[in-house]
Amino acid sequence: MRQRTPAAREARLGRAVGVERGTVGGVVLLLPGGEPYSGRGPSPLAAAGVRDLARSLARAGSADALVAHVVRYRSRGWNGEDAGLARDAEWAVDEVVRRYGDVPVCLVGVGMGGRAALRAAGHAGVGAVLALAPWLPEDGRGCEPEPVRQLTGRTVMIVHGTNDLRVDPELSFRFAARAKKGHRDICRFEVHTDGHGLRQHRAEVLALAGDFVRGALFGHPYARPVVDALAAPPPLGLRMPLAAGFGSRRSK
Template sequence: MSHDAPPARGARLGRAAGASGPVPTVSGVVLLLPGVTRWPPGPVRPLARALARAGRAEGLVTHTVAYGGEGPREADARWAADEAVRRYGDVPVCLAGHAAGGRAALLAAGHGAVNSVLALAPSLDEAAGPDTPEPVKQLSGRQVLIVHGTNDARSAPEASLRLAARAKKANRSTCRFEVHSDGHRLRDHQAEVVALCVDFVLGALFTGRYSRPVTDALAAPPPLGLRMPLASGFGRSLRG
């Protein structure tokens, strides 16, 4: 595994959150990739807080990846995964991104340390036309969850559905949830989105177990498992 210097634009890992103690044992890492910085923040910040709380006992550490320029690239996500390996050794890594960060996470999934990818409202429609589809081979062998609001006017939900359908053919461990009437920032149903993401990340990195909706989505054939509705109140039963 190579440990390259940060890309020219100055990518870096933010402060670690999660595993605690005098000498914390890190068993898994989530690298959070926000979208383009000039837009209001999406769901990355509340997700970071929720993961730090929920994964502390498992030895989970989260880092938000900072970068210059217009936003994240595949190179930034790959560098961040290299840096996680350099700091923590041979532990599983989840790439979790929103918007352009979601696309970067999907593209960098082939990194050897990555075992799972979480893409929230990934910006795919601006990246490739019908004659140049986004690659999916790098998703093979990874756990993949895509979440998209049906009213997203900035990143087309149809684009992530097409990508998920192609990915499912190469990788059965792919599912996609639709958040009815929500927009690009997934703000209207933020609590449910965050609960879904936490359930997926902990299952992918540690337990291999998921809530019933995620299990059903992974097992269902297309298009059912790729258009799974995110139920209102998701997560309440998990806490109860």
């Protein structure tokens, strides 16, 4: 059954992480996970789960005055055609423009938030998308595949653990393969033996995320594995292994 978000609840941005004063150079919006159907308010646990990522990205982009915000959804449910999390992500980009003006924006989503980030990429204010273990369902019963046209003109990275038992990593690969046909600036990294939370290789994932955001938003040179992944044809650039120790010795 289709469930709608209670009208009285509004989306909002969490406290800014990063620049405390002066001009903001760019913004990362963190989109936590959610639930397929729910009218309940946003999950504090899901929001807490992306705060470490927000702090890590703000540190990585500190020289460029990067600010990170965690998006507080109206409801934790995707809710079918309502696609509530994606609509809240679009609202968040509007709010960034209202607060900071015309600054580069990257959507960073985890799990269901990854789907929201990819869906909301068509917003004119979005320049890049990073989706970690994105929830991209295909139920085999007439479920429409996720659109990819909105990714045109955006730089996109997907990161997925090969041992993810909650969200099938092959679904994100198939999505990336469809998107790559008409959109060259997309790559996908596989974190071997890691699960949905990408905890086993957390340091490497955080380093990869920081490298991508700095390059996509501010034009800094990407680490060599990212350059190779973006340039390689499918399936090579969509099954790029995240090497142990990534970030500890950045390849040029």
